[in-house]
Amino acid sequence: EADIYQTPRYLVIGTGKKITLECSQTMGHDKMYWYQQDPGMELHLIHYSYGVNSTEKGDLSSESTVSRIRTEHFPLTLESARPSHTSQYLCASSSPTGTSGAQETQYFGPGTRLLVL
Amino acid sequence: KNQVEQSPQSLIILEGKNCTLQCNYTVSPFSNLRWYKQDTGRGPVSLTIMTFSENTKSNGRYTATLDADTKQSSLHITASQLSDSASYICVVSDRGSTLGRLYFGRGTQLTVWP
Numbered sequence: 283e284a285d286i287y288q289t290p291r292y293l294v295i296g297t298g299k300k301i302t303l304e305c306s307q308t309m310g311h312d313k314m315y316w317y318q319q320d321p322g323m324e325l326h327l328i329h330y331s332y333g334v335n336s337t338e339k340g341d342l343s344s345e346s347t348v349s350r351i352r353t354e355h356f357p358l359t360l361e362s363a364r365p366s367h368t369s370q371y372l373c374a375s376s377s378p379t380g381t382s383g384a385q386e387t388q389y390f391g392p393g394t395r396l397l398v399l
Numbered sequence: 400k401n402q403v404e405q406s407p408q409s410l411i412i413l414e415g416k417n418c419t420l421q422c423n424y425t426v427s428p429f430s431n432l433r434w435y436k437q438d439t440g441r442g443p444v445s446l447t448i449m450t451f452s453e454n455t456k457s458n459g460r461y462t463a464t465l466d467a468d469t470k471q472s473s474l475h476i477t478a479s480q481l482s483d484s485a486s487y488i489c490v491v492s493d494r495g496s497t498l499g500r501l502y503f504g505r506g507t508q509l510t511v512w513p
Contacts, residue, residue: 326503388445391442392440392442393440
């Protein structure tokens with residue numbers, strides 16, 4: 283079981299509210315990721331970070347923002363939630379494995395299920 | 400276009416039976432292929448990882464195969480248990496960037512009935 287945590291696990295909120303989804307890991311991993319996953323669909327990368335003060339946008343355009351002030355913490359913020367933001371959000375972190383470090387294994391948190399009314 | 404296709408989309412089997420899940424990919428260049436298990440309401444957990452030179456890898460009752468020439472992989476589950484009910488996701492990594500970009504399949508939803 284990986285040491286990566288997400289809170290809250292479930293969130294129901296009204297349109298226009300500001301929300302922050304928390305993600306923390308105790309494995310000392312430099313790389314962290316946020317994915318969005320709808321039921322029956324593949325995971326889509328929305329943000330990632332190589333380390334402290336590094337943040338990049340992923341493949342799927344998202345109105346959310348992230349910050350990486352500490353290695354272990356990678357929160358995601360939505361300034362004004364909308365029903366289209368309803369989804370599951372998965373946080374992950376990774377460390378390089380294998381002789382070349384190319385075989386990164388990602389460890390996922392339990393996810394936050396967000397419902398925007 | 401880099402894609403990962405999985406079949407079947409869903410599968411129901413009886414406890415104790417074996418099953419095989421398929422993954423076809425068009426990702427190039429290829430670095431490695433992973434199978435993840437995702438329980439309902441949880442994050443994915445890695446089962447196996449295979450590089451270009453590996454054609455089979457086992458993890459308990461799970462055995463993954465890889466044919467890099469035909470770009471196909473399979474996950475075989477032996478003597479299924481109720482706890483095997485989950486979504487099984489095939490993930491392929493390329494070598495196109497330092498991030499090692501990942502391409503996710505939509506998963507096969509497996510249900511094991513008693």
